[in-house]
Amino acid sequence: MTLEVYGLHKFFGNVIAVNNLSFVLKRGEVLGLLGQNGAGKTTTIKMLLGLLKPDKGVIMWDGKKLDRSSVSIGYLPEERGLYPKSKIIDQLRFFGRLEGMSKKSVDQSINYWMEKLGMSNYKSMRANELSKGNQQKIQLIGTLLHNPEIVILDEPFSGLDPINASLLSSIIEEQIKLGKTVILSSHRMEQIEKFCKKICILKKGRVVLSGKLDEIKQNYSYRNFTLTASPETEQFIKKLGLPYKKDAAEIIIKVKNYDESIQLINLFKQNSIPIRNFQVAEPSLNEIFIEKVK
Numbered sequence: 001m002t003l004e005v006y007g008l009h010k011f012f013g014n015v016i017a018v019n020n021l022s023f024v025l026k027r028g029e030v031l032g033l034l035g036q037n038g039a040g041k042t043t044t045i046k047m048l049l050g051l052l053k054p055d056k057g058v059i060m061w062d063g064k065k066l067d068r069s070s071v072s073i074g075y076l077p078e079e080r081g082l083y084p085k086s087k088i089i090d091q092l093r094f095f096g097r098l099e100g101m102s103k104k105s106v107d108q109s110i111n112y113w114m115e116k117l118g119m120s121n122y123k124s125m126r127a128n129e130l131s132k133g134n135q136q137k138i139q140l141i142g143t144l145l146h147n148p149e150i151v152i153l154d155e156p157f158s159g160l161d162p163i164n165a166s167l168l169s170s171i172i173e174e175q176i177k178l179g180k181t182v183i184l185s186s187h188r189m190e191q192i193e194k195f196c197k198k199i200c201i202l203k204k205g206r207v208v209l210s211g212k213l214d215e216i217k218q219n220y221s222y223r224n225f226t227l228t229a230s231p232e233t234e235q236f237i238k239k240l241g242l243p244y245k246k247d248a249a250e251i252i253i254k255v256k257n258y259d260e261s262i263q264l265i266n267l268f269k270q271n272s273i274p275i276r277n278f279q280v281a282e283p284s285l286n287e288i289f290i291e292k293v294k
């Protein structure tokens with residue numbers, strides 16, 4: 001099963017919300033959909049969900065045009081979507097029934113997920129009686145209740161404390177292992193780095209970077225050469241006229257590659273400037289993101 005998106009466009013009047021987006025996502029793969037506010041992520045998700053019709057382009061699932069009746073999708077929206085006055089159990093039963101589940105399987109699945117997420121005692125409560133984080137957990141149950149093939153999570157960690165965030169991380173990992181096709185949209189780059197092998201960065205609807213995160217990092221134009229700062233090292237770097245960034249006790253110099261860092265180390269050695277610690281590392285996704293969207 002593969003999700004294929006080709007040449008997707010969506011216009012709102014003069015605004016091109018999504019401009020020629022393409023990606024391919026196989027079963028068990030996770031795509032990190034990134035972009036600043038207004039970049040076109042939600043519009044993309046809405047087209048995948050069939051809530052908006054693309055103006056151009058095609059979305060395919062398993063080699064055929066994606067049809068919501070032939071694929072199950074679980075969607076966790078960024079905003080809260082529970083009915084405030086309804087009981088949790090009734091809402092979850094309703095979500096499950098909407099997905100075509102039988103009464104028995106809905107209840108079995110609700111029990112399974114409620115227990116897994118430590119929410120069993122909340123079944124009879126109304127959504128507005130729950131904390132923000134617990135509402136998020138109920139929405140997550142609503143997303144996964146019907147064992148969907150495609151899982152779309154928009155800022156899934158928002159409002160979760162560290163314990164629940166770690167619980168959610170393990171659930172996402174489990175979904176990936178189960179072979180789900182996952183799309184994760186988040187402004188928190190460390191989460192994207194953790195789960196996503198593929199990324200797609202949007203800027204004003206247009207793709208500015210997409211592909212396998214590993215390859216993107218490997219082929220990126222620089223490496224970070226990080227040194228433990230000392231007045232001597234900093235003075236020497238200034239003398240060399242190298243641009244650098246200081247971050248707490250570290251000095252970071254952008255180098256082209258590993259060889260260039262070795263040359264730098266040799267320069268330090270030749271000039272008897274001691275180096276306490278150094279590291280050569282690929283840029284982080286956070287750095288790449290900022291450079292691509294700024």
Ligand SMILES: Nc1ncnc2c1ncn2[C@@H]1O[C@H](COP(=O)(O)OP(=O)(O)OP(=O)(O)O)[C@@H](O)[C@H]1O
Nearest residue numbers: 012015016017035036037038039040041042043044
């Ligand atoms: N229904 C709509 N009518 C008109 N313009 C819209 C509509 N929905 C979205 N847009 C515009 O399309 C663009 C993309 O919006 P979208 O909501 O997809 O961004 P986003 O990447 O999800 O942003 P955020 O991170 O803030 O959720 C924006 O310029 C937005 O103003």
